[in-house]
Amino acid sequence: MRQPLPPTREPAIHDLASRVRRLGPSCGPVRLVAVDGHAGSGKSTFALRLAEALGGAPVLRLDDIACHGELFGWTGRLLNQVIEPLGRGETAHYSPYDWRARRFGPPRALPPAPVIVLEGVGAGRRALRPYLALLLWMDLPREESWTRGRARDGEEQREFWDGWVPAENEHFAGDPSRPFADLLVRGRPEGYELLPGPSGAGGTDPSDHAR
Template sequence: MSTLAAELRALPPTCGPVRLVAVDGHAGSGKTTFAARLAAALGGAPVVHLDDLATHSEFFGWTGRLREQVLVPLAAGRDAVHQVYDWTLRRFAGTATVPAAPVVLVEGVGAGRRELRPQLARVVWMELDAVSARRRGERRDGPELAGFWAGWARAEAAHFAADPSRPYAATRVDGVTGRIIPATVGESSTSS
C-alpha cells in the first residue's frame, strides 16, 4: 500500500492542485474498505463517498453535484463542502467537507466514469465479479434490502455496459484479499 501511496503522490495534479483518484468497482467489491486503507497510507487523504451524492431516484445522476460541490472548489485550491444524502430519510441531510489535499479519493460505483476521467490522476478498479460482489453486498445489507439490490443490479449493469471504468484502471485490486494485483501499478491509463 505504501508503494501505491507514494506513486499517487508523485503523479501530476489533475484537478487544480489535487491528484484526484477514483476507486471504482461493483457494489460490494470492497471499494470503501480499500479507499479507507489507501487514505490512511496517504496520511489521512480525504475520501468522497459517491453514496453521499447519489439518491434513490438517481443512482448515477450525481456527476453534476460532484462537479459543482467538489471538483470546482478543489480545482480552485479551495476546500469543498458537499451535501450528504440520507438513504433512510430519502433526502439530503447534512454536509461533508473535503479539504483540498494533495490526493483526494473518490470512491463508489462509476467513480471512473468517462465524464470524470479527464480530471482523474488514476482509476483504481476492485477486481470482483458482479455476482460475487452482489452476494457480499446482500449479506452486508441484510434481507430487508433485497428489493433494492435487484433494482440496483440492473442499474449498475446498464451503467457499466454504457460506460465501463475497468479498461481505464491503471491499478487493479483483488476484491477478496485487498491486495494490489501485480503489473498494474504504474501502467498508464487511457482516457477517452
C-alpha cells in the same frame, strides 16, 4: 457509522501510497484517486486503507452524492459541488445523502488536500476521468461482488438490491470504467495484489489530465 480500521501493514498499499505521492496534481492542487468496481467488491475498505497509508487523506464516498432517485445520474452534482471548486483550489461543499431519511443533509466541507480518494461505483466514469490522477478498479466479478453485497446488507435491503443490479448493469454497459483503469486491485488472503490495468497508463503522466 464505520469503525476505524487498524493500521495497515500491507506492502501493496504502502507501495501504492508512495506512487500516488509521486503523481502530479489532476484537479487543481489535488491528486484525485478513484476507486471503482461493482457494488460489494470491497471498494470502501480498500479506499480507507489507502487513505490511512496516505496519512489520513480525505475519502469522498459516492454514496453521499447519489440518491434513490439518481443512483447514477449524479454527475452534474459532483462536478458542481466538488470537482469545480477543487479545480480552483477552493474548499468544496457537498450535502451527503441520508439513505434512510431519503434526503440530503447539511453541507459538508472538503478542503483541497494533496490527495483525495473518490470511492464508489462509477468513480471512473467518462465525465470524471479527465480529473483523475489514478483510476483503480476492484477486480472482483460482478456476481461475486453482488453476492457479497447482498450478504453484507441483509434482507432489509433486498428490494434496494433488486433495483440496483439492473441500474448498475445499464450504467457500465454505456459508461464502463474497467477498460480505463490504471491498476487492477485483487484481494488475496494475505492482502491485496495490484496489477497493471487495461489502460496501460499507470497514472504516470499527469500531463494527460485536464486541469
